[in-house]
Amino acid sequence: MGDSLAARLLGTTAGLAGLLLLLAVAIMAMTAPWLFPADPFDIVARPLLRPFSQIQHPLGTDRLGRDLLAMIAHGTRPSLVTALSVAAVALGIGLATGALAGMFGGLVDELIMRLADALQTVPPFVVALAVVSVLGPSLPGLVAALSLSAWTAPARVVRAEVMRLRSAAFVESSLLLGRNRAIVALQVVLPNAITVALALAAVIVAGALLSEAALSFLGLGDPNRPSWGALIAEGRQVMRTAPHVIIAPGIALFLTVLAVSLVGEGVAKALSRHNN
């Protein structure tokens, strides 16, 4: 099924455009240390150099004379790593809790779902702000802060799917054979529910990219890594005379989020065609 789904994803305009864009972003993330081997925070030219005026610094420099392209390129990896980790953690927790709630029902279901209700009610960004303020702006702290609200959506979707599958003949027969409920959930039901949860991955990654950038923008990101949000925040002081300082990192963030959303759109289309 994987092959045909991938083929279908490439067949949609949105999916193809998104994958190409995402590939470009991934290449930038991986090649940044080789393309810009020096410390991106080094002062390399005169401050506020306009974009496209010097070939060595194509996007110009910031108010301290640091190369913007180098900082943006080095900022790609932390952004992607954070967002992908959030998606992995949120999907992992969501799959586990959703499968448990759907398979066992009763008190387990009630406890998990009330917790999900509560976490869906508190504004997610406020949760992230509060958790980062306690755990500190490290990568694990950021991932924990953003995953705390993100696992509920996959949990709900997986729970509904597991409840639907629970009464399916192939699940009932394994239960009748006396197999453990948790093992059946893990081996039989979960693989079927994963596809449904995966459709949510793009939404979670896009949201995490934007939230992480917003936290960095507010000064709550990791100060030791270059970050798009922090670059935009720093550019505020000179944005009147040198708007390129905020425009360039913003475009990098925008294109990355757009790429992820396009892939998500493509996956959704491919899935709906696959099911029909």
Place this chain on the structure above:
Amino acid sequence: MTRVLRLLALRGLSAIPTLLIVACGAFLLLEFAAGDAVDAYLAQTGGDAGFAAELRRSLGLGGTFAERLAGFLVSLATIDLGQSVVFARPVASVIAERLPNTLLLMASTTLFAAGFGLGLGMLAGRHPNSFADHGISTAALVLLAIPNFWLGLLLVVGLAVSWPLFPVAGIRSLIGTGGLVGALLDLLHHLVLPTLALGAGYIALYLRTLRAGMVEAWQSDHVRAARARGLSEASVLRRGVVRPALLPSLVVAGQNIGTLVGGSVVVETLFAIPGMGRLAFEAVTGRDTALLVGVVMSATLLVLVINLVVDLAMAWLDPRLGAVDG
């Protein structure tokens, strides 16, 4: 009427576990944060260890974990949110002062986004897969990908600095322009840029919902029946298509209250609007945990209340809701 009351009671009851869980989470926040209210107080006044212990006992900060949690829940229930270190005032009074501005921003954003979203959604849904439909749907993806704080900055550079049409920041001018109408216009003038920055993404959400609803409604039997009865295209559109498609938009509005509050943290900070969102930011940068807990609890309550209002509006629009066994 009993139908609505039953719905109210049901929603009210289901809010209790949510509030309890959030309160426990907020308590953990207090426990894990470095230092407590007494440390914060002593940093301002000074005092020895004996005085600190005395103060902790009187504030109910000593004792076991369970005793502290119980004390915290009791004070929450009596709307005692403690003292803000940053503002040197009760947390509840600071929040009450800030809440109206946030509500204003949320209302203007929702009106703006729903207005444009519904209009564009109708255009896109009228002829599915047409050129206009594809254009609008692509625009929706683009709107969803624009970071709100970045859009806000671009708007400030473009429409407040280079071309000074709108104020850079704040919610009202320091010098009043005279009269109630003047004050109101001044307020709206200040709200334009924050509303655009916060609302752009939500246009896409309303647009998509209405488009999907309309595509479905145009193909429905009752539209075909209305046409067969010879109703004008305008009245078919109004009664058969737009009205059924509006209910899901209300659901979207309810579902996104939380992200709207979260977005207002960023936008209020950016535009220096003294609202609850900016208060959350100030609480974090000021290491004012009592204030942060107060904001978390009030934001949760706000989401619950608005969702209740949305539920009631839905029940009013759709008589089937809550009619059978609650």
